[in-house]
Amino acid sequence: MHAHFERHVYHRHSHETYSFGVTEDGYQAFRCRGDAHTSAAGMVIAFNPDDPHDGHAADELGFTYRMVHIGPELVSGVLADMAGRPAGLPLFASPVVSDPVLARNLRGLHAALLGDAPALRRDELLTATVGAMVDRAATRRPGTGPAGGFVERARRRLEEAYLDDIGAAELADAAGCSRFALYRGFRRAYGMGPSDYQRQLRLRAARRLLAGGGAIGDVAARTGFADQSHLTRWFVRCYGMTPGRFQRAG
Structure with a gap:
């Protein structure tokens, strides 16, 4: 979602998903878990599943924001990839976070999801964004599994099928590793993500x-x-x- 509101008022509601957003302009005010919060331009919003919240502009100028909704199952899958084992779901204790890195990640992910980015690039941005949100803003930070000798297999797969719209899960399966390990190992070996390498091919x-x-x-x-x-x-x-x-x- 990408929207600008001046007079619109959100009634209190919740989502089944994690909801990560970034305020682009203005100020938005809301109540979440009984406390009042304000998110200014550049700040990140993080709602857990079933967090009740409302929302409205803090002044007459309104606010503009982007929001991405990610299901718990998808978040759990990303975290399991990162940990190399089943991982618990994260809890975001504060619904407002001031972190330029997270804001940049969310803008990139949102643009990729709304645009025509290749599947591999979308998957990479999703993994990177969820990982960054958990590492920098959540109360649980699962460990990561060790990288293996799988990068060469992934590279060969890309070279054999560089015209295909390969997703991260398919490429990781071909390489025999997790999506997170693939992304991290590939960047370490080649200085770029798999999607960038595919575009180079x-x-x-x-x-x-x-x-x-x-x-x-x-x-x-x-x-x-x-x-x-x-x-x-x-x-x-x-x-x-x-x-x-x-x-x-x-």
Whole structure:
């Protein structure tokens, strides 16, 4: 959810999910667990499942915020991956947290969920955000399991099927490790997440096809990009030139 409210008032309610949000502008006031709270721009909101709360703008200027709802089963799965064993659910003692790192993580996750981010990237951001929320704001911080020799298997799987929309669970299963261990180990080995590595493989394939004289739109479609502009955007970011200029330079 991404919304701006000025006069709207939330009646007291609760959710079955964990609800993590970030106030982008203004001030929002609410009561949760019997206490009054205010979240200002840049602050993070963390509601446990079944936490009753209301909400309204603290002044006439209103407020803008983003909110992500994540089911307990999904949170439990992420934490089990991190711990390498079954893990209890976290408890967030304070519904308002001032932490720029968490705010940045939540913005990135929200944008990926609403946009057209690949499945692998969405899964990575979800895992990273849940892990950060638990580590930095929850009263329970499960331990993490050791990394194993699985990174090479994950890399081979990506190279064999770099055009596929592979999710984190599928890639971790192919590598024989947890999603969290995969993400952490891959970044340690290659300095980037699996989704970034997958995109690099697609860009390299695009370079080969472009060097062979392929039409840019056709190359984009054949290498896993949404369209020509999508390929061009990432090509410029990674290589400092457009695909057309690359072809002309070759």
